[in-house]
Amino acid sequence: MKINKIDHVCIAVRDLEAARRAWEPILGKEAPDDAYEDAPEKIRVARYWLGGVGFELIESLAPDGEVAKFIERHGEGVMLVAFNVDSTRAAIEELKARGYPIVGGPRPFRDCEYAFVHPKAVNGVLLELIDYRWRELAEASAPPGEGARDRAFAEPRPATRAGAQVEYRARKKTARLHDPRRGFALAEIESEVREDPLTGETARICHFAFPPRTVPDLSPIAEATRAGCPFCPERIESVTPRYPAEVLPEGRLRRGEALLFPNLFPYDDLSAIVAIERAHFVPMHALRAEAIADALLLARDFIARSAAAFCARQAFGIVTWNYMPPSGASQVHPHLQVIVTDAPGNALARELAAETRFLERHGIPWPQALRDAERAGERRVLEEGAVLWWVPYCPAGMLGDAQALIRGRATLTECSDEEVRLFAATLARLAAAYARLGHWSFNLTLFPDFEGAVSGRHWLGARFLPRFYLHPELHNSDVAYLQLLLGEKFSMVRPEAHAAALREALGA
Ligand SMILES: [Zn+2]
Numbered sequence: 001m002k003i004n005k006i007d008h009v010c011i012a013v014r015d016l017e018a019a020r021r022a023w024e025p026i027l028g029k030e031a032p033d034d035a036y037e038d039a040p041e042k043i044r045v046a047r048y049w050l051g052g053v054g055f056e057l058i059e060s061l062a063p064d065g066e067v068a069k070f071i072e073r074h075g076e077g078v079m080l081v082a083f084n085v086d087s088t089r090a091a092i093e094e095l096k097a098r099g100y101p102i103v104g105g106p107r108p109f110r111d112c113e114y115a116f117v118h119p120k121a122v123n124g125v126l127l128e129l130i131d132y133r134w135r136e137l138a139e140a141s142a143p144p145g146e147g148a149r150d151r152a153f154a155e156p157r158p159a160t161r162a163g164a165q166v167e168y169r170a171r172k173k174t175a176r177l178h179d180p181r182r183g184f185a186l187a188e189i190e191s192e193v194r195e196d197p198l199t200g201e202t203a204r205i206c207h208f209a210f211p212p213r214t215v216p217d218l219s220p221i222a223e224a225t226r227a228g229c230p231f232c233p234e235r236i237e238s239v240t241p242r243y244p245a246e247v248l249p250e251g252r253l254r255r256g257e258a259l260l261f262p263n264l265f266p267y268d269d270l271s272a273i274v275a276i277e278r279a280h281f282v283p284m285h286a287l288r289a290e291a292i293a294d295a296l297l298l299a300r301d302f303i304a305r306s307a308a309a310f311c312a313r314q315a316f317g318i319v320t321w322n323y324m325p326p327s328g329a330s331q332v333h334p335h336l337q338v339i340v341t342d343a344p345g346n347a348l349a350r351e352l353a354a355e356t357r358f359l360e361r362h363g364i365p366w367p368q369a370l371r372d373a374e375r376a377g378e379r380r381v382l383e384e385g386a387v388l389w390w391v392p393y394c395p396a397g398m399l400g401d402a403q404a405l406i407r408g409r410a411t412l413t414e415c416s417d418e419e420v421r422l423f424a425a426t427l428a429r430l431a432a433a434y435a436r437l438g439h440w441s442f443n444l445t446l447f448p449d450f451e452g453a454v455s456g457r458h459w460l461g462a463r464f465l466p467r468f469y470l471h472p473e474l475h476n477s478d479v480a481y482l483q484l485l486l487g488e489k490f491s492m493v494r495p496e497a498h499a500a501a502l503r504e505a506l507g508a
Pocket of ligand 1: 226229232333
């Protein structure tokens, strides 16, 4: 007999809503990860994912249901423990042969079967055997050196094809017109509407004729902004605010050259700035991995120290970097924005909700499926240890962008110093590669789950988005009605070609 793991534990409750109110603050969740009714079993279930194990509150739908009978006999409490096996049928045959009483036979549940061993044979516990195929068990495709979390769920069974759960959908569009550039010959110009494989939201990929890009001389901008810069070393101590003692007894946090202090123009209860280094202007190709790491570590420590104390609801620690004016940055001096908030933004909220649904449907975390799909594909850009960068199937940037995942970490505060330094090193390399492609500005945002999240649905992600002026003299924005008013991503480069260009620039 081989047991893979504890599959789930069931608590019999009289009133499911009351039980949710009792348990959810402890579980750190606002709602079940999986809420369902099982009519044949006459139960209503609130299921929560706890590190790959199901924790279920179950209420009877009828007075003659098994749960109602259990409560009548024993009162509310732990009713059932379920063990995950490779085959329920093989397991009950083996147990029958050893003389264990089985209640009925195998019963269907979703795409698996389960069966019960009678409590009289096992110390009064209703023991369930279930061959539910948790896809996160199947990490057979993982190379040596995968994290301990992944190994903990390793199973010998052959896995489904890596990333097979990720579906990429696109619709080709063809515009027909008489082209004046070719003597008004009939031309067909193709574009594409792609669907985001997680959320289903659409993005457009079009091909514009676009001149080659070169980095302009930025020294006039650097010089013009230096005298009034609040983040330069000669001014920063006197013109930036300090936190009151109840938030941060030190007032500000320092690590290496990086300094964290409150945003004088906060946009949430906890809104901080990290001046990354002392130099007023650092060209994009010369951003230093150590300086970025120190700044991210300050952000991490600030989030870790403040989230629990100052955020009554789920706290998200969001870190963003707007670099140089096309990105919206109001200061040339390199700096991060950090907010600790219960309002993480619409995009992240939608993503997290979709990831919860994906985990319910496939039994595998979305980021794991996505990572498996992208690291094997043509959009892969850079991989170092737990960090993978690729070009997303639906880019947010007009000239493409890059997306990252840090394997098995839900938040920045879960990352070790070493993992943050590794991420910073890949980020510096990526920024240098974009600089070689003629870019000089970007947005970067880290996408975490909430602090203390345990569902496993989400891994810490990042998105690096090069920003530019469409016309270098007009300074017109690369964001317009499509992105802002229609909520539609729009790219002028094919992500696959962009990934190839980035790989080449990384190797240069
Ligand atoms: Zn400065």
